[in-house]
Amino acid sequence: MKLTILGCHSATPRWDANPTSQVLEVKGHLFLIDCAEGTQVQLRRFKVKFSRVKHVFISHLHGDHFFGLVGLIATFRLLGRTADLHIYGPKGIKEAILLQLKLGKSYTNYGLYFHELESKTSQLIFEDDKVCVTTIPLDHRVYTNGFLFQEKIGERSLNIEKARELNIEMSYYHKIKQGADGITKDGKTVPNTLITFDPPAPKSYAYCSDTAYFPEIVPQITKATALYHETTFLDKDHHLAEKTKHSTAKEAAVIAKKAEVGTLILGHYSGRYNSLESFRSEAQEIFEPVQLAEDGKVFDI
Amino acid sequence: MKLTILGCHSATPRWDANPTSQVLEVKGHLFLIDCAEGTQVQLRRFKVKFSRVKHVFISHLHGDHFFGLVGLIATFRLLGRTADLHIYGPKGIKEAILLQLKLGKSYTNYGLYFHELESKTSQLIFEDDKVCVTTIPLDHRVYTNGFLFQEKIGERSLNIEKARELNIEMSYYHKIKQGADGITKDGKTVPNTLITFDPPAPKSYAYCSDTAYFPEIVPQITKATALYHETTFLDKDHHLAEKTKHSTAKEAAVIAKKAEVGTLILGHYSGRYNSLESFRSEAQEIFEPVQLAEDGKVFDI
Numbered sequence: 110m111k112l113t114i115l116g117c118h119s120a121t122p123r124w125d126a127n128p129t130s131q132v133l134e135v136k137g138h139l140f141l142i143d144c145a146e147g148t149q150v151q152l153r154r155f156k157v158k159f160s161r162v163k164h165v166f167i168s169h170l171h172g173d174h175f176f177g178l179v180g181l182i183a184t185f186r187l188l189g190r191t192a193d194l195h196i197y198g199p200k201g202i203k204e205a206i207l208l209q210l211k212l213g214k215s216y217t218n219y220g221l222y223f224h225e226l227e228s229k230t231s232q233l234i235f236e237d238d239k240v241c242v243t244t245i246p247l248d249h250r251v252y253t254n255g256f257l258f259q260e261k262i263g264e265r266s267l268n269i270e271k272a273r274e275l276n277i278e279m280s281y282y283h284k285i286k287q288g289a290d291g292i293t294k295d296g297k298t299v300p301n302t303l304i305t306f307d308p309p310a311p312k313s314y315a316y317c318s319d320t321a322y323f324p325e326i327v328p329q330i331t332k333a334t335a336l337y338h339e340t341t342f343l344d345k346d347h348h349l350a351e352k353t354k355h356s357t358a359k360e361a362a363v364i365a366k367k368a369e370v371g372t373l374i375l376g377h378y379s380g381r382y383n384s385l386e387s388f389r390s391e392a393q394e395i396f397e398p399v400q401l402a403e404d405g406k407v408f409d410i
Numbered sequence: 411m412k413l414t415i416l417g418c419h420s421a422t423p424r425w426d427a428n429p430t431s432q433v434l435e436v437k438g439h440l441f442l443i444d445c446a447e448g449t450q451v452q453l454r455r456f457k458v459k460f461s462r463v464k465h466v467f468i469s470h471l472h473g474d475h476f477f478g479l480v481g482l483i484a485t486f487r488l489l490g491r492t493a494d495l496h497i498y499g500p501k502g503i504k505e506a507i508l509l510q511l512k513l514g515k516s517y518t519n520y521g522l523y524f525h526e527l528e529s530k531t532s533q534l535i536f537e538d539d540k541v542c543v544t545t546i547p548l549d550h551r552v553y554t555n556g557f558l559f560q561e562k563i564g565e566r567s568l569n570i571e572k573a574r575e576l577n578i579e580m581s582y583y584h585k586i587k588q589g590a591d592g593i594t595k596d597g598k599t600v601p602n603t604l605i606t607f608d609p610p611a612p613k614s615y616a617y618c619s620d621t622a623y624f625p626e627i628v629p630q631i632t633k634a635t636a637l638y639h640e641t642t643f644l645d646k647d648h649h650l651a652e653k654t655k656h657s658t659a660k661e662a663a664v665i666a667k668k669a670e671v672g673t674l675i676l677g678h679y680s681g682r683y684n685s686l687e688s689f690r691s692e693a694q695e696i697f698e699p700v701q702l703a704e705d706g707k708v709f710d711i
Contacts, residue, residue, distance in 0.1 A: 121485040122448075124455045146447055146481045147423075154425045170513040172484040176477075180447045183473040184422040201513045208509060212471040212502045214552050251515050 110135045110312050110410035115151035117376035117402035119341050122147050127404050128173035136239040141165045148177035155405050167198030169253035179209045186217045193220035197234050199252045200225040247320035249354045260311035272304045318377050322360040327367045335410045336370040339377035340388050358388040362395035376402035411436045411613050411711035416452035418677035418703035420642050423448050428705050429474035437540040442466040449478035456706050468499030470554035480510045487518045494521035498535050500553045501526040548621035550655045561612035573605045619678050623661035628668045636711045637671040640678035641689050659689040663696035677703035
């Protein structure tokens with residue numbers, strides 16, 4: 110999994126600080142997660158081949174996560190896109206986008222499909238043979254979902270040396286990788302686990318923004334390879350976090366610790382702080398493996 | 411009049427080429443004209459005190475003139491704006507903006523007033539004692555207006571030397587500046603024009619984007635101090651201009667020449683051309699006083 114941060118700041122777009130958007134590359138997919146104003150410029154700036162984006166996941170309908178979507182859709186049209194585009198987001202998103210396209214007589218010449226969300230419990234919203242995506246209901250001022258991106262367990266890989274040593278019939282190799290036992294040239298059965306390696310452990314990425322401190326999400330995101338959790342405020346301003354239903358760095362770290370995730374990535378910083386390092390140090394008092402999101406930064410998950 | 415170009419490129423926003431938006435400073439007003447995605451970033455970048463913007467004029471509802479408006483409105487809210495904001499634009503603009511604010515539960519805490527336009531003839535849409543703004547109906551793929559910003563004739567200024575020489579009663583000075591005749595200390599009347607200077611000629615700025623070649627606008631913009639006219643294409647691509655209802659540099663120059671404007675400012679360039687100089691040279695074959703708009707450039711009109 111490769112995560113490219115297009116923007117990781119809260120509230121209003123500034124020249125050097127973009128609101129939320131990120132791209133997750135996993136198993137051949139390029140998933141766009143949130144789409145603030147300016148996202149299409151960031152996609153070009155960081156050289157993401159954004160024609161490959163076929164699925165866009167919108168957490169909630171605040172402008173700093175959503176106002177760039179209509180422009181991206183219009184740009185895809187101008188670029189002559191033909192591939193379908195799927196949008197997953199809160200109920201109302203379809204009306205907002207289609208109204209604007211209608212006013213500009215700018216209907217898309219590619220398939221534009223909306224998958225509107227309104228469930229307050231987790232839902233499976235995308236699945237193919239390699240990846241699935243489920244919603245993580247969050248606690249914010251408006252209806253909001255995080256998203257859990259999970260790789261599926263891959264095929265076992267053949268232990269070719271062992272297979273030769275045991276004289277396994279080659280025509281069985283394909284089925285062995287799918288889990289079948291092997292048959293030797295003289296007709297004996299060999300258990301699959303003797304002639305294959307375990308597939309790599311499937312990875313998972315949990316995206317949680319925006320949300321108040323909400324430990325209800327812990328069971329769902331437990332053991333995630335990486336967790337992106339919003340940290341709009343520092344603990345000294347926790348009253349602002351409570352009032353606006355955002356989280357502090359400390360709270361994000363508590364969630365990460367409870368969920369025993371591999372890495373905690375912080376973002377959605379308020380513009381009131383001079384340095385991002387204070388987010389890191391506050392979180393690391395509770396949970397050590399912390400990384401700071403920055404616009405343009407790429408994480409290998 | 412001071413015109414700051416925030417963006418002057420067509421179609422899609424890019425890192426170094428913003429779609430249309432500009433700010434006109436005239437008689438204490440800061441008028442925002444069109445508002446593409448990224449406009450609020452450009453306002454900050456070019457250090458425009460954008461809290462002073464009270465009137466926004468939107469030519470048409472294509473994204474490259476309009477998709478930044480909702481974000482600017484939301485940002486004004488976050489910045490604690492209290493002053494009213496007036497939006498002038500095609501019918502439908504109110505629904506598009508309010509729907510998005512509603513979805514984000516982000517209603518403004520300042521007065522937001524929409525003045526929806528649908529007339530196909532020119533209308534006076536703003537007027538105070540110093541300035542008036544009228545629409546310039548244009549010819550584009552969707553309902554579009556340009557805008558004509560006109561200063562009103564100011565007060566005459568007193569020729570103080572002449573007034574002293576003629577022994578004009580000082581208590582009359584204020585009324586003389588408003589046009590009254592003077593009275594000497596021994597009671598004689600002196601005609602106003604003998605003791606005053608003409609006020610400076612009122613200036614005017616005509617903004618015409620987007621539009622096909624449309625000479626019907628000439629009578630309205632005749633003798634404008636400056637004309638901004640879109641030039642999406644060069645003449646060699648005039649078939650594209652016709653097809654998309656845009657103008658070539660040559661056509662913009664013909665309009666400028668017919669209307670005998672002071673200066674022609676070119677903009678709304680297609681991204682297909684490597685250099686902007688070809689727009690200038692093509693226009694100057696027909697009309698000499700041509701300037702090229704560039705993002706961040708300031709024109710004293």
